Amino acid sequence: MENLVANEVTEVAIDEMYAAQVELQQLDDEVRLRHILVETEEKANAVLQELQAGRAFTEAAFEHSEDIRTRLDGGNFGWVSPNEMNDPFPSMIGDTATGSLSAAFESEQGWHIIRVDERRTRPPKTKAEMRPEIITFLTFTQISEILKDLRAQADIRLRDPVTLPPQPAETEPEPNTETEQDESPSE
Secondary structure (H helix, E strand, O other): OOHHHHHOOOOOHHHHHHHHHHHHHHOOEEEEEEEEEEEOOOHHHHHHHHHHOOOHHHHHHHHOOOOOHHHHOOOOEEEEEEEEEOHHHHHHHHOOOOOEOOOOOEEOOOOOEEEEEEEOOOOOOHHHHHHHHHHHHHHHHHHHHHHHHHHHHHOOOOOOOOOOOOOOOOOOOEEEEEEEOOOOOOO
């Protein structure tokens, strides 16, 4: 088994798996954004018009936003990973260019306007950091393939059932006559 696995878990296979993992990690960009939260669509559209007319986002957030956590900091939400946020944030962030405003949109909390200030990609783990995980994954995958092939090639036959001799039936123990005495009155 070890020889079969060793033939498949090669440096080439490790390099291919690492490249695929780096590509997947690149899909998880982070963004630094600001947002304004209000109760109604009408209020959100009014604030959006102010912003499009040139009002500073920080001023509008301080005056209008109901998010007490970010309001005093000009709506600064900080660095976030859109894929870890609730809908509709990931799609709205994806549709908003860096430095631009989103359209007003609704979430469970209320109506939002966001501005994407920056985007960054976290650097992927190095090959050395990922190597143990990749080797483990490739090894288990190869073992699974070997077992699948062995099962497919196996000729499995059922033997006749073995008949066991009959077992004696359990009998109830006889009462202990020494400890049990007749409690009838003696004459």
